[in-house]
Structures are given as structure tokens and as C-alpha cells.
Amino acid sequence: MAQVILDRRDVDFVLHEQLEVETLSKHEKFEEFTRKTIDLIVSEARNLAVKEMLPTLKPGDEEGCTFDKGQVRVPESFHKLHGLFREGGWIAMCDDPEWGGQGMPATVALAAKNFFNGANFPFTLNTLLTHGAGKLVEIFGTEKQKQLFLKKMYTGEWGGTMLLTEPEAGSDVGALTTTAVMNDDGTYSISGSKIFISSGENDLVENIIHPVLARIEGAPAGTSGISLFLVPKIRVNDDGSLGEFNDVVCTGIEHKMGIHGSATCSLTLGGKGQCRGTLLGEVNKGMRAMFVMMNEARLDVGMQALGCASASFTNALNYARERVQGRHLQAAGKDAPPVPIIQHPDVRRMLLTMKAYTEGIRSIMYFTGFCEDMIRISGDANEKARWQGLIDVLIPIAKGYASDRAFDVCNMGVQMFGGYGYTKEYPQEQLLRDCKITHIYEGTNGIQAMDLLGRKLSLNQGQAFRDLLDEMTKTADAARAVGRLEGLAEGLSNVIARLEELALHMTKTARSEKMMSAYAVAYPFMEVTGDTIMAWMLLWRAIVAAKRLESGAKKKDVVFYEGQIRSARFFIGSLLPVTLGKMSAVITDDGTIMEMDEESFGGK
Amino acid sequence: MAQVILDRRDVDFVLHEQLEVETLSKHEKFEEFTRKTIDLIVSEARNLAVKEMLPTLKPGDEEGCTFDKGQVRVPESFHKLHGLFREGGWIAMCDDPEWGGQGMPATVALAAKNFFNGANFPFTLNTLLTHGAGKLVEIFGTEKQKQLFLKKMYTGEWGGTMLLTEPEAGSDVGALTTTAVMNDDGTYSISGSKIFISSGENDLVENIIHPVLARIEGAPAGTSGISLFLVPKIRVNDDGSLGEFNDVVCTGIEHKMGIHGSATCSLTLGGKGQCRGTLLGEVNKGMRAMFVMMNEARLDVGMQALGCASASFTNALNYARERVQGRHLQAAGKDAPPVPIIQHPDVRRMLLTMKAYTEGIRSIMYFTGFCEDMIRISGDANEKARWQGLIDVLIPIAKGYASDRAFDVCNMGVQMFGGYGYTKEYPQEQLLRDCKITHIYEGTNGIQAMDLLGRKLSLNQGQAFRDLLDEMTKTADAARAVGRLEGLAEGLSNVIARLEELALHMTKTARSEKMMSAYAVAYPFMEVTGDTIMAWMLLWRAIVAAKRLESGAKKKDVVFYEGQIRSARFFIGSLLPVTLGKMSAVITDDGTIMEMDEESFGGK
Structure with missing residues (x-):
């Protein structure tokens, strides 16, 4: 099977x-x-x-x-x-x-x-x-x-959400206007409207617990005046039993391109003045709480994108092996029988591209989880900080870069099925539609790029990024010692050196008078960082595979390991040159994007 | 407005x-x-x-x-x-x-x-x-x-279609099995099943005329045994009046990712042995007729993609000017007011990318149409052949490359709207869904890439491609004479020279024992050819703009012309280096894609 x-x-x-x-x-x-x-x-x-x-x-x-009268099914x-x-x-x-x-x-x-x-x-x-x-x-x-x-x-008896976005406060969280007023009993009366709340209302659970970002009356404007509150849909008595309805009303759900099985809700809190919440954490420290959750949430979004890519690739590979159409390009005569489409060069190109990205992203994700585990078992504060730094630098890649590339994989996944891929008969088009949301929520990918440039590059005085470069260099060095990987090791070393140079350049530019122009190329900078990490992961895989092959592997394993080495060769040989081109464009960028007159973008 | x-x-x-x-x-x-x-x-x-x-x-x-009982609304x-x-x-x-x-x-x-x-x-x-x-x-x-x-x-009183694809004959047209048997009166009895027929059945018109590809009994296998027939849904009497139903039955429509307003039909012809058609053109020359129509049809698909990109860009630009969110990145304090998002660097990057591609593709398309017009007015056979050669070379770009880039534009068009872009409240997500079909029909984009490499590169002994290079070189030379465009002229010349080198390499490789590997990089070759043509078009636009500016333009025109020059600068400065990287990957390709063991792509 x-x-x-x-x-x-x-x-x-x-x-x-x-x-x-x-x-x-x-x-x-x-x-x-x-x-x-x-x-x-x-x-x-x-x-x-x-x-x-x-x-x-x-x-x-x-x-x-x-959605019907406040109820969501x-x-x-x-x-x-x-x-x-x-x-x-x-x-x-x-x-x-x-x-x-x-x-x-x-x-x-x-x-x-x-x-x-x-x-x-x-x-x-x-x-x-x-x-x-x-x-x-x-x-x-x-x-x-x-x-x-x-x-x-x-245990999933009750559900949970995150009430953050408002109509005028999406990427700009600090602009939110939901308010909290303290009552005599220490609880807060919450009032405001939130949008784009995943699972904000649903019939899977009997109660839903909403962490809500709101501003306590009189708190400062912007993000430093935001507090976090715990607001249940149905109030919970001190003995744990359910009390009264807590005035959290779902006013509608979004009709979306994809993820139809997840309700995206608009909620009104305290429309009748009856919504009560309790402070979660400290006053005005709501954003800190958000930041604590951010890495996990962003990694999860990357995992969703990887899920779509994994399935789309697997379906495509199965289809390419089963679907018989077209003669072999080198077939002798017109009567040559049709072949499974995996034998066609462009189909193989797509499959290898899908494989390299899907597997590379898988390694990025699991490695990020592994860093978390290392923090949990480490007793050394410096070591913990080092792992945390790696995670922090990897997150914008695991969310932003990975979801972009996963979407590309899903796009090829539709293409692999030809006309059938566009129909609902196969899952490919749904995977593409579902995948698209991963570019947007938990901080758009543009925000991920800004995060990498603005925060992560200079984290711990740049040590976190240097640690990442060190990790990658170690792999390149290890590959150099494996005969058949020498050329690939050179390829990775070369791009690491270029990335280091570029990172210094970007750090400097982002603090100079050219700051705006630096941010205008934050996105391609994220892309080339991601490409380098991808090459690192694929080469790391290839080292493991080559060693297993050296020490003798079973036939079934041999094809798997050879596949690992080919993926690395393909990525480093065929895709990294493109990365180098992009790096050179970023480093020589002349600021056109920011210099452009607003009117020059097009007529009003 | x-x-x-x-x-x-x-x-x-x-x-x-x-x-x-x-x-x-x-x-x-x-x-x-x-x-x-x-x-x-x-x-x-x-x-x-x-x-x-x-x-x-x-x-x-x-x-x-x-769809209901054979009827489509x-x-x-x-x-x-x-x-x-x-x-x-x-x-x-x-x-x-x-x-x-x-x-x-x-x-x-x-x-x-x-x-x-x-x-x-x-x-x-x-x-x-x-x-x-x-x-x-x-x-x-x-x-x-x-x-x-x-x-x-x-005049649209009756509709028309094209009955080509069958379940086992999609990209491989030669595999089709619909048959035609000549009757005593010279008509043919047609029988077979066709799928993916756009407008194959609909209630817009009283009759639908189907050109049908079929094989006359005894004709050779493959494409050389295919003839074209004209098969009306309702028979037409000699006086033009409608006769009996012609046994062309719609058996269902596809449920698709997009283009919901266009019915994609499955048709059964002659299920009751009552389907009659007349030969259109010559026996066994059906594919020739297809080729005659191919350029127009492919250009039209490129136009559909351009339509989606144009609308998505226009919507995004309007939104970026209206939507106020987030402080200016260089704003002094936390109390700085939010600004229209067009002021944010990454938004500008997306807009300029969308603008450059949309406008560049527009020029590619209109120029291809212009070549057609030149053929129509030219009295000189050589001149006609030259224009025709340019069209032939441009078509895979106008269809394959343009639709890929248009999809990228539509993808950014969703992104520009943040969470709203993912909802059906705005047209952005539909434009992305609709656009996706343009990669698939009228020859998948993979087929376009094969067409460029296999046919167009060597058309008229390579003269057609050389004519294209000449046209581009003329523009680079003209730009060199315009002061502020000198650097851009160098950029274009450089990439043209590289493309020429690459084209020779590809032509040679495609005829060598490495043929399969050449086809495995046909797609990136199409992409870099497209990028070069894009740079050509944008620089051509910039020359016109710069000259108008030199001779004095009105204020409103000045911002437009400046926009043209910036687009060219952005594309040549920021995107062509990536193209050069891709070119270098194609020319140094080591054949990994074809060497890969089929099993190594992944487990069965």
C-alpha cells in the first residue's frame, strides 16, 4: 500500500x-x-x-x-x-x-x-x-x-482561544480598544469586539476559555498598556461547576478561502455589560504573555504548513507512480507505450523540489522542538540561553519561510495532477487553499521578516545568530570529511560566509539612516536565511545517510539514503545559486522601494 | 475615485x-x-x-x-x-x-x-x-x-467549445480514443467521451458547436491519425434552422477550486449512436488545426492570468492607500498616529513587485498582439516570418511564465489585505483561486517549458530566438543613449548575453545523450527567459518614460513616468541578480533530477 x-x-x-x-x-x-x-x-x-x-x-x-443566532456548528x-x-x-x-x-x-x-x-x-x-x-x-x-x-x-473538556485582533488592530496589536474596568470583587468588566477568533465559538465543548487582550481604564496607549484577562464563555463557580452565561456573544463567522472546518469568529464581549474576567498575569504585561506564547504558536503554524506540504507531496508522489500518460521522451517510436508520469523530466523536477523542501522543513521544525527539549533538560543557564537563542532565530524561518515554501509545494502538488488537481475530486486544491492562511495569521510573513531583521539578528548582541552560523558551519565541516559530500560542503560553507556578511550589512543598515530601505529588503533577507538553513538541514541529513551507506545498509534503506544525498545535491547545486543571486541583490540594493513616490505606484 | x-x-x-x-x-x-x-x-x-x-x-x-439531468445553468x-x-x-x-x-x-x-x-x-x-x-x-x-x-x-448567437481532452488523454493528446465513422452521406458518426470541456453545455445559447478531435476508423495511432470534426449540439438544417438533438450529452460538471462561473463539462458523444459531425479541414490533420489555434488560445490564457493580476494589484494598491494601521517605522514616539500601510517598507516591496510584473506582463502580451498585427499588414514574406517567429518564441512565456508570475502577484494580493484577504469579503482570494487554472489548461506550464526548449529554441534553425535576442539588444542599446538608464542598459545587456549562451547550451544538450537532463531544467530555462523578456519590456517602458520626462511632462504624467523608471530599476537591480543565479544553476546542472532512482523519491 x-x-x-x-x-x-x-x-x-x-x-x-x-x-x-x-x-x-x-x-x-x-x-x-x-x-x-x-x-x-x-x-x-x-x-x-x-x-x-x-x-x-x-x-x-x-x-x-x-452560524445561526450566535451558535456555531x-x-x-x-x-x-x-x-x-x-x-x-x-x-x-x-x-x-x-x-x-x-x-x-x-x-x-x-x-x-x-x-x-x-x-x-x-x-x-x-x-x-x-x-x-x-x-x-x-x-x-x-x-x-x-x-x-x-x-x-x-484534557479538552473545555476549549480555549486567543482574543487579540480587532477590526482596527490586526498586525498593530497596540491599537486595540477593548477595555477592562475593575470591579469591587477584583474581577474586571470587559467590553469590546474581537475578530478573526479561531474556534471563538463552537459546539465541540461545553465551555470556552478566552484569554483576552484589553486595556485597563487609564492604562497607557500602545502595547505597554495592554493586560491579559481570562474570560470564560460561561462563568465558572468556585467549585468548578458552570454558572451563568458570561456575555461573550458570537456575532458571525468568516467565509474563507480555506480551513472551512475551523470557525473564524467575531465576538462581542460585554454587549450587555455582563462580561467578567480575571486578570491573567500582571497589569499592563499582556504583551509579555503574548511573547511567551509566540514561539510555540508560530512553530505550530509552520507545522500546519508542513502538514499541507507533506500531504500534497505524498499524494503527488503516489499519483506520479500510478498515473500512466505520455510516452517516454526518448521512446523509439510513436507506438511506444505510455509511461508513469514520474518518468517525465519536469514531473521529476517538481517531485524532487517538493521532496527537498518538505523534508528540509521537517528537519527545521523538529530541530526547533529539539532545542526546546534541550532547554528542558539542561541545568546550565548559558547552555539554556544558547538553545533559546537558536529557537528565537529559527522561529521566523519556521513560520515565515517554511509556510511560503510549503505553499509552493502545494502549488506544485496541484500542478502534478494536471486538470484533476484543480478539481475537488482530489485533496490537492484544498491543501493549497488551507495552506494559504499560514502566511497570514500569528503575524504575517512580512512581520516574520521584520522580526528576523529587527529583533533576532541583534538578539544577545548578535550572539544568537552567530550561534546559528556556528551550528551550520559545524555541519559543513563534518560533510567535508565525508568523501562524496565534499563539493556540497563547499556549497554550504560558501553560502554561510555570504549570509554572515549579509547579516552584518543588514544589522548595520537597519540602524543607519537607510533603516527604511533595510526593512524593504527584510523579506528577501528572510528568504536567503531560510535557504541557507534549508541547505544546512539537507546536508546534515546527507551526512547521516552517507555514513549509513558507508557502514552498509539494507537495500530498502539504500534507496532512502541515496534519496537524502540527492536532495542535498539538488538543493545545493540547483537552488543555492539562486539564493546567492538574491543575496547579491540584497547587499547591492539601491533603495528604490522606499524612494518611490507614492503616486508613482499607479493612478488613484 | x-x-x-x-x-x-x-x-x-x-x-x-x-x-x-x-x-x-x-x-x-x-x-x-x-x-x-x-x-x-x-x-x-x-x-x-x-x-x-x-x-x-x-x-x-x-x-x-x-448541473441537473444533462442541463447546465x-x-x-x-x-x-x-x-x-x-x-x-x-x-x-x-x-x-x-x-x-x-x-x-x-x-x-x-x-x-x-x-x-x-x-x-x-x-x-x-x-x-x-x-x-x-x-x-x-x-x-x-x-x-x-x-x-x-x-x-x-456574434454569440451560438456558442462554441473545443473537445480535446479525454480521461486518458490530457497532456498526451495522441492517446485519444474518440472515433469517427464515415456515413454514406459524407457525414461522420462520432462516438466517445470528452472531459474538462469549458462551456461544453450551458444555458447562455440555443446551440453549441463543438470542434471535436477524433480518430477515423483505421487511422494511424498517435497524433498523426487525429482528425477534426464539427459537431453541433443540435443539428443544423441546410437552411440554417435547428433540427434534431445530436446526441451530445453532458454527463456532469467538475467541482473546482475556482472559475465557478464557467462550467467544466464531461460530454458523451453518440451514446445512442446518433451523433453526427462533418469533417473540418483534412483527414488526419486535426492536430495541425490545433496548432493553428494554439498561439491564440495560449495568449488568451496568459491574458486571463494578467486579468487576475491586474485586478489584484489594483485592489491592493487602493487598499494600501486607504487602510490605516501601524505607526511609521521611523515615528518618533509611541503616540505617533497610524499611517496608511503603503508607508510600510514590506508593503511597498510587495506593491512594487506586483506593479513590475503586472505592467511587464501587460507589455509582453500587447507586444505579442502587435506582432500579429504586423503580420496582417505586412506584404513581405520574410518580414511576416520574422514577426511570426517572435510570436512563436513569446507564446510559452506569455502563457507559462506570465501565468506563474500572475499567480505570485495574486498571492501577494491576498497577503496585502492580511486576514481580510483570506475572506470572501474581498475579491483577492477568488482572484488567486481563479488564476490557478491558467497554469494548467491549454498545455500545462510544464508543457510550455518543453515547447520553448524542444520547438521554439530551434525554430527556423534558431533564427526566431536570435530575432528575439536582437529585439532585446536594440532596446538595451537605445537605453544606453539615455543618461539615467545607462546602468540599467548594462544590466539588460548582461542578462541577454547570458541568455544567449544558455540557449546555445540548452539547444546542444537537448540533442545530446543528456537530453533528459536538459528537459529536467526546461522549466527554470523558461523562467530565466521570461525574466529577461520582462526586463526588456520594463526597460523599453523606461526609455519611453525618460524621453517624455526630458521633453517636459505634466505633473500627473511625471509621477507616472517616474514610476516606469523605478519599476525597471527595481526589476533589473533586485530581481535580475536572482535570474543570473538561476541561469548559472541551469548551465552547471549535474543531472541529479534524472539520475535519481525512482524509489529514492520516497516510500511506497
Whole structure:
């Protein structure tokens, strides 16, 4: 039987051969997570994904969410799925078992998420925010808040969201106008309107807990006057039982290009003056809480994009092997029989491109999770800081760059099916539509690029970025010692050197009078950084593969390992030259974008 | 009031300043088409597009086409539109007035089509195929076939289609199995099934005339045994009146990602043995007829893509000027007021990218039409052949490259609107969905790349491609004489020289034992060829603009002309270095794509 959703072999390769994730089990915190346990978890996740989640992908898209008088219904099939998801404990995979979590390494959880997102990311999105909101309660909540809410969220009995965006405050969070007024009992009366709230209202759960960004009366303007509140849809009594409706009203849902199975809600809080919330964390420190959640949330979005790309690639590969059409280009006569389309050069080009990006992005994601795990087991503050720095630098790539490239993969994934790819008969067009949202939410990709240039490049006086360059250089050095990878090692070293030069240039320019022009090329700078990281990951994979081949591998493994080396060769040989061209454009940029007269963009 | 659909100023610029289309009116054939007449035509087209077509874009998408017991209904609002389209004579703009055409220059018709496709390309698609089918009748039809069908098609009283694709014969046309058996009266009994037939059945017209590719019993296999037949949905009596139903049955329509307003039909011919057709053209020369139509059809698809890009860019520009959010990046304090997003660097980067591609593609398209017009007025066979060669080389770019880049523009067009772009509240997401089909039909873009490498590069012993290089070189030379464009002229010359080198390399490789590997990089070769042509067009525009500025222009014109020069600077300075990188990757390609073991792409 053909692979479904994604190639398990590649997941295992990253977990066990590239990252050697079972080494984490040497540490007390993860001692349960032996290879056997890890494999079991991945198998369980794969089973759920293949058998239950994937069959609901298309029905979920077609049925979508419906809104009627404040009530939102998710696709019917999602209810059973939600139950199974809860039973399996998949909502809080890495969290404290005391609160209902599974305490597993982030790296392993990402493997599970890879399957879930590849099978049905609109469904998964419903549970993702429950976890994110729970995490805020865990980190910032009082003991009472935790007792009342946390376990019920981590186990999916109640849902969670994040109420951030308002009609006039999207990317500019500081402009929000929702207000909070303290009551005599210490609670706050909340009033305002929020939009684009994923799962803001739904019929999967009996209560929904909303972390809400709002401004306490009299607080400063901008982001420094924003506080975070915990606002349940239905009030919760001190004994944990449900009380009255808390005046959180869904006023409508968006009709969207994709992710139809996830309701995107508009909510009005306190329309009747009856919405109460409790402060979560400190007054005016709401944005800090957001920043704490940001890395995880952005990595999750990258994982959604990877899910779409993984599935689209897997479908395309299966199709290319099955679909027979057209003669071989070198066929002798006109009567030559048609061949599977994988034999056609341009089809192979697309497949190899899709493979390289999908696998490279997978490594970027899992490695980022691995850094998190290293923080969790490390006792050394410097070491922790180093891992954290790597994560911080990688996040805009794991979200912005990865989602862009995943969309390209999905685009090729439609193309691979020809006319059929454009029809709803195959999942390819849905994967493309669903994937598009990952460019937009959790900070548009433009914002990711600004984050990389404005914050991450100079983080810890530039040490975090230097640490990244060091990691990549180590891999290039290691590859140099592997005979057949010497040329590729040169390729990576060369682009790392250019990236270092460019990073210094960008850091300097962003602080000069040419600041605006630096930000105008922040996006291509993010792209070339991502390309370099991609080349790093693919070469790292190739080193592992080459060593296994040297020490003798089974036939089935040989083709897999050879595939790893080819991907690296293709990326470094065929795509990195393009990166070098882009780098040279960024470094010689003459500021045209900012100099342009506003009127010159076109007539009014 | 803001521009709608696209900037009329830019259309006029290409028509009158870049191509000086009114010079065509010096020739007898086009003597009516003075500047005044041309402007009137463009104004009429714009009026129809803005007032009638644009308002039906969203309803057409939402309502879509419906299928019930063999009957297909198009969106209700399309009926009125179809009437207006017919009244205006917009179906056969360039064709012989004797048969109901308007006899206008192709260049002018393309300006009109730019508005139509930008306003509502799914609707326009319905009329496009009517014209294409009519053209086949005009070129290959007998006098009787013309008398019976042509005028009614050119005036839109009857519709037309093209029945080519079958379930097992998509890109591989030669594999088709529809058969034709000659009857005693000289007609043919047709039997077979066709899929993906745009407007194959609809309720806009009382009869639909299908040109059908089929194989006469006993004809050779492959493309050399294919003939073309004219098969009406309802038989037409010798006096022109309608006869019996001709056994052409619609068995279903596709549910698609986009172009919901255009029915994509499956048709069964002769299910009851009652389908009759007449031969159109010569026996076994059906593919030749296809090739005759191919350039026009592919240019039209490029125009659809350009329509989507034009509208998406125009909407994005308007939005960027209106939407106020976020402080200026260099704003002094936190209390600085929010600014229109056009002031943000990354927004400007996107806008300038969208502008450069949209305008460059416009020039490519109109120039291709202009070449057609030159053929029509030229009396010299060599000259005609030269223009024809240019068209032939440009077509894969105008279809394949242009539709890829148009999709990128539409993708940015969604991004520019943030979360709103993902909703159906704005047209951006529909434009992206609609645009995607342009990569697929009329020969996938992969096929366009193969066409460029396999046919067009060596056309007339390479003379056609050399003529293109010469045209581009002329522009670079002209730019060198304009003070402020010297650097840009160097940029273009440099990339032309590299393209020439690469073209020779590719021609050679495609004929060597490395043939398969050459085809594996046909796609990036098409992309760099397209980039070079794009740079040519933008520099050509910049020359015109710079000269107008030198001779003194009005203030409103000054910003427009400056915009032209900036677009060229941006493209040549920021995007051509990437092209050079891609060229170097293609020329040093090591054949990885073809060497890869099929198993190495991933697990089965």
C-alpha cells in the first residue's frame, strides 16, 4: 500500500538518525521516552491521523462551519474526532502530567503533529488553541485559575482561544480598544469586539476559555498598556461547576478561502455589560504573555504548513507512480507505450523540489522542538540561553519561510495532477487553499521578516545568530570529511560566509539612516536565511545517510539514503545559486522601494 | 475615485507610447483605427467591464454553475452580461466584418480583453471558446460550414467549445480514443467521451458547436491519425434552422477550486449512436488545426492570468492607500498616529513587485498582439516570418511564465489585505483561486517549458530566438543613449548575453545523450527567459518614460513616468541578480533530477 499523509520512514529518520532523540531519555525528565515508546507514540498518532482524521478532511471542507443566532456548528464528523483526540491525550502532549499533560519531548510531539496536520489541519486547529490558552493559564495563572481551568483545558473538556485582533488592530496589536474596568470583587468588566477568533465559538465543548487582550481604564496607549484577562464563555463557580452565561456573544463567522472546518469568529464581549474576567498575569504585561506564547504558536503554524506540504507531496508522489500518460521522451517510436508520469523530466523536477523542501522543513521544525527539549533538560543557564537563542532565530524561518515554501509545494502538488488537481475530486486544491492562511495569521510573513531583521539578528548582541552560523558551519565541516559530500560542503560553507556578511550589512543598515530601505529588503533577507538553513538541514541529513551507506545498509534503506544525498545535491547545486543571486541583490540594493513616490505606484 | 480593475493610464501608455499602435492605421487594413477610435473602444470595454462585469464576479463565484439531468445553468447574472457582450460585438473583435467580426487590431483587442478578464474572467471564458471554435470554422471550414455556423458563432448567437481532452488523454493528446465513422452521406458518426470541456453545455445559447478531435476508423495511432470534426449540439438544417438533438450529452460538471462561473463539462458523444459531425479541414490533420489555434488560445490564457493580476494589484494598491494601521517605522514616539500601510517598507516591496510584473506582463502580451498585427499588414514574406517567429518564441512565456508570475502577484494580493484577504469579503482570494487554472489548461506550464526548449529554441534553425535576442539588444542599446538608464542598459545587456549562451547550451544538450537532463531544467530555462523578456519590456517602458520626462511632462504624467523608471530599476537591480543565479544553476546542472532512482523519491 502506498504511503499516506507522509512517509513514516522520513519521520523516523529525523527523530532517530538525524536528531537521535532517544538520547533525551538519558535524562530523568524524559526517561520514559525510550525508542520503543517514541515509536509507539508515532504509530498511535499515525493511526489516528490515517484512520480517523484524513477521512474527515474533505467532508470538513465541504460542510464547513455554520452560524445561526450566535451558535456555531463545526462539521459533524469533527465531534467523534474530538472525542478520540481527547481520549488519546493529544491536546497537551508535552505538558505537566499533573495538569493532564503527557510530558513528552517536544520533538516527539512534533512528529505526531506532522501526521495530524497532514491529515486534517483545520480540525487540529480547533485543539491547538485550547492548548495555547491552557499554556497561558499554566504560566501566568494564579493557583485558583489553574485549579478552575487548566486540567479541563489540557484534557479538552473545555476549549480555549486567543482574543487579540480587532477590526482596527490586526498586525498593530497596540491599537486595540477593548477595555477592562475593575470591579469591587477584583474581577474586571470587559467590553469590546474581537475578530478573526479561531474556534471563538463552537459546539465541540461545553465551555470556552478566552484569554483576552484589553486595556485597563487609564492604562497607557500602545502595547505597554495592554493586560491579559481570562474570560470564560460561561462563568465558572468556585467549585468548578458552570454558572451563568458570561456575555461573550458570537456575532458571525468568516467565509474563507480555506480551513472551512475551523470557525473564524467575531465576538462581542460585554454587549450587555455582563462580561467578567480575571486578570491573567500582571497589569499592563499582556504583551509579555503574548511573547511567551509566540514561539510555540508560530512553530505550530509552520507545522500546519508542513502538514499541507507533506500531504500534497505524498499524494503527488503516489499519483506520479500510478498515473500512466505520455510516452517516454526518448521512446523509439510513436507506438511506444505510455509511461508513469514520474518518468517525465519536469514531473521529476517538481517531485524532487517538493521532496527537498518538505523534508528540509521537517528537519527545521523538529530541530526547533529539539532545542526546546534541550532547554528542558539542561541545568546550565548559558547552555539554556544558547538553545533559546537558536529557537528565537529559527522561529521566523519556521513560520515565515517554511509556510511560503510549503505553499509552493502545494502549488506544485496541484500542478502534478494536471486538470484533476484543480478539481475537488482530489485533496490537492484544498491543501493549497488551507495552506494559504499560514502566511497570514500569528503575524504575517512580512512581520516574520521584520522580526528576523529587527529583533533576532541583534538578539544577545548578535550572539544568537552567530550561534546559528556556528551550528551550520559545524555541519559543513563534518560533510567535508565525508568523501562524496565534499563539493556540497563547499556549497554550504560558501553560502554561510555570504549570509554572515549579509547579516552584518543588514544589522548595520537597519540602524543607519537607510533603516527604511533595510526593512524593504527584510523579506528577501528572510528568504536567503531560510535557504541557507534549508541547505544546512539537507546536508546534515546527507551526512547521516552517507555514513549509513558507508557502514552498509539494507537495500530498502539504500534507496532512502541515496534519496537524502540527492536532495542535498539538488538543493545545493540547483537552488543555492539562486539564493546567492538574491543575496547579491540584497547587499547591492539601491533603495528604490522606499524612494518611490507614492503616486508613482499607479493612478488613484 | 480610485482606479478599478486596472490603471487605464498604463493601458494607454503601452498602446500609444510604447507600441504606438495608431501607426497601424496608416495601413489600409486598419485605417479606421485612429487614436480617437482606439480610445473609444478601450473606453467602451472599460465601461462594460466596470459597470456590468465586475459586479457579477462574486455572485458568479458563489452561485457557480449547476448541473441537473444533462442541463447546465450558468450564474443567473451572466445572461444579461452575455447579451451586452454580444451587442457590443466583443466576441470577434479582430475578425472579418463579413462574418460578424469587428476587424480591429489585435493589440487593441487585447486592451479590451485586459479589462474583461480583470473584471470577470470566468464569464469571459464562456465567450472566448465561442470565438476560438469560430476561428477554426473560418480557417478550415468549407463554404457551407461557414455559411451555416460562422456568423452565428462570431456574434454569440451560438456558442462554441473545443473537445480535446479525454480521461486518458490530457497532456498526451495522441492517446485519444474518440472515433469517427464515415456515413454514406459524407457525414461522420462520432462516438466517445470528452472531459474538462469549458462551456461544453450551458444555458447562455440555443446551440453549441463543438470542434471535436477524433480518430477515423483505421487511422494511424498517435497524433498523426487525429482528425477534426464539427459537431453541433443540435443539428443544423441546410437552411440554417435547428433540427434534431445530436446526441451530445453532458454527463456532469467538475467541482473546482475556482472559475465557478464557467462550467467544466464531461460530454458523451453518440451514446445512442446518433451523433453526427462533418469533417473540418483534412483527414488526419486535426492536430495541425490545433496548432493553428494554439498561439491564440495560449495568449488568451496568459491574458486571463494578467486579468487576475491586474485586478489584484489594483485592489491592493487602493487598499494600501486607504487602510490605516501601524505607526511609521521611523515615528518618533509611541503616540505617533497610524499611517496608511503603503508607508510600510514590506508593503511597498510587495506593491512594487506586483506593479513590475503586472505592467511587464501587460507589455509582453500587447507586444505579442502587435506582432500579429504586423503580420496582417505586412506584404513581405520574410518580414511576416520574422514577426511570426517572435510570436512563436513569446507564446510559452506569455502563457507559462506570465501565468506563474500572475499567480505570485495574486498571492501577494491576498497577503496585502492580511486576514481580510483570506475572506470572501474581498475579491483577492477568488482572484488567486481563479488564476490557478491558467497554469494548467491549454498545455500545462510544464508543457510550455518543453515547447520553448524542444520547438521554439530551434525554430527556423534558431533564427526566431536570435530575432528575439536582437529585439532585446536594440532596446538595451537605445537605453544606453539615455543618461539615467545607462546602468540599467548594462544590466539588460548582461542578462541577454547570458541568455544567449544558455540557449546555445540548452539547444546542444537537448540533442545530446543528456537530453533528459536538459528537459529536467526546461522549466527554470523558461523562467530565466521570461525574466529577461520582462526586463526588456520594463526597460523599453523606461526609455519611453525618460524621453517624455526630458521633453517636459505634466505633473500627473511625471509621477507616472517616474514610476516606469523605478519599476525597471527595481526589476533589473533586485530581481535580475536572482535570474543570473538561476541561469548559472541551469548551465552547471549535474543531472541529479534524472539520475535519481525512482524509489529514492520516497516510500511506497
